[in-house]
Amino acid sequence: MPAPAVPAEFAAARLHVVTGKGGVGKTTVASALALALAQTGKRVLLAEVEGRQGLSQTFDVPPLGTQEVRLVTHPGGGELWGLSVDAKAALLEYLQLFYKLGRAGSALEKVGAIDFATTIAPGVRDVLLIGKIYEAAGRPKGGRGSGGKGGGLHYDAVVLDAPPTGRAVRFLNVNAGVADVAKMGPIKSQADSITRMLRDPRTLVHMVTLLEEMPVQESLDGLRDLADVGLHLGAIIVNQVREPLLTxxxxxxxxxxxxxxxxxxxxxxxxxxxxxxxxxxxxxxxxxxxxxxxxxxxxxxDLQAEMAREIADAGPPVVELPALNGGMDDGGIAVLADELAEGLLGHDMDQTRQGGH
Structure with missing residues (x-):
């Protein structure tokens, strides 16, 4: 049974969430997808939420902070920006925004209250982390407070390098995460807004896997769990597909x-x-x-072919990425970006380089 074709709507998605079992190349694929979107002329934000600085390593730049940093400017007009979301900084920003704590927020940090709050209530921590993505995805041109007078949004698309499959459902199902600690108030209101964004058809969750038994099984289980909480599935992105070396x-x-x-x-x-x-x-x-x-x-x-059949039968479209002999050196991320531009976004990069779009 052949895998379904990638729908044209994928290229118009506002938020691409990328997850997958640890070790399958999730951060690499998220980075390549963001670069592919930027190559089509879009302004794109690529964000991570686990504090591993995987994006800075991928693009060989200094460690990212809580401010958005431009990573790539594409000749076609697109831009790729990077952000590493930190729960502590997000909570301080939240307290200032809703409660105008000013210096009191810094005092809370000094006595350890911020660390305590983000550790004791992991659901609230997730709301704060995704809250930064929510703000960036909906930010109008001209920035906050502009009222959207310029028309349109600051970013054409946002790519989120999400936690691995084992934690992704809890992370993305924010309403359930705060149900026991926030029945009402700003946190509950923000969780509701984030949930609407995540369940919007313009938000897609892509699953990265390898053609190996454990990653495939965890991916298939994860896809069912994500669909059960009302999230829209994007593509299954199969990373590091080996080409036959023999006839x-x-x-x-x-x-x-x-x-x-x-x-x-x-x-x-x-x-x-x-x-x-x-x-x-x-x-x-x-x-x-x-x-x-x-x-x-x-x-x-043989195993690769068997796993490929299981993935094809799962339902979502499948995009395959080649195993790169040189890894990410010598422009490997750009090679994967071209593959995703064509396979996931339906954009022919060869035509773009020749002057088409």
């Missing part, structure tokens, strides 16, 4: 079910001949080692 005939030779000593000997002779033709002097350990690696590669491809 189908070679893979069949390596994985044929009827393995015998005679067939193994024939395979060893074939590898030895190939190495000799290439000007090498094959030894028995070299030949056996290459066959062993070849079989491991073939088994890996």
């Amino acid at each position: 189908p005939e070679q893979l069949t030779q390596l994985t044929g079910s009827a393995k015998t000593t005679k067939k193994d000997k024939a395979l060893e002779d074939l590898v030895r001949d190939e190495l000799t033709s290439a000007g090498l002097r094959p030894t028995n350990p070299m030949v056996k080692g290459l066959i062993r690696e070849g079989r491991d590669h073939a088994l890996r491809l």
Whole structure:
């Protein structure tokens, strides 16, 4: 069953939330998606909320703070800005905004009240973190207090590098998180506003995974949990997809079910001949080692194909990203951005570079 095509509405989403099991490349994919959006001429904010400074490492810039910093200016007019949201700073800003505490807020921080408040009530902490995303996503041109006189919004799109799958549902289901500690008042009101934003069809939650059993299973479970709390699913983004290094005939030779000593000997002779033709002097350990690696590669491809079928049957559109031999060095993030621009946003970057849009 082929995976569904990516809907055209994905390119018009206002907020892209990126989650996935730890270790699947979630931050890399979020960064590439934000860069892809900026390449289409948009002003984009890329935000993280876990304090790991993954974005600064990805773009090789100094650690991000609580102020928005421009990371990339694209020749086509797009801009990419970065932000690392901190719960403590968000709470101080919140107290100033709603209660005008001024210096009293700093005094609370000195006695540890801020750390206590953000630790004892994790639901409130999440509201404060997402509250910064909510403000940025809805900020009018001209900034706060401008009344939107310039028309439109400050950012065309926001990409949120969200917590991993195991915590994503609780993090995004903010109303449930504050239900026991805020029945009314500003926190409850802000949680309601954030919930409306997160459940708006223009907010999409994308799941990043690898073609391995544990990431795929956790991703499928996470997708069901996210849908159950009313969030709109975007795409399943499969990261680090390996291309076959051998021909189908070679893979069949390596994985044929009827393995015998005679067939193994024939395979060893074939590898030895190939190495000799290439000007090498094959030894028995070299030949056996290459066959062993070849079989491991073939088994890996079989597992990859099986996992790909499970993902395709899950329902959401699937976008595959290649495994990069050089990692993120030498423009790797730009390669992934181009793949996402075409596969997720329906934007042909080759045409853009030739003057089209």
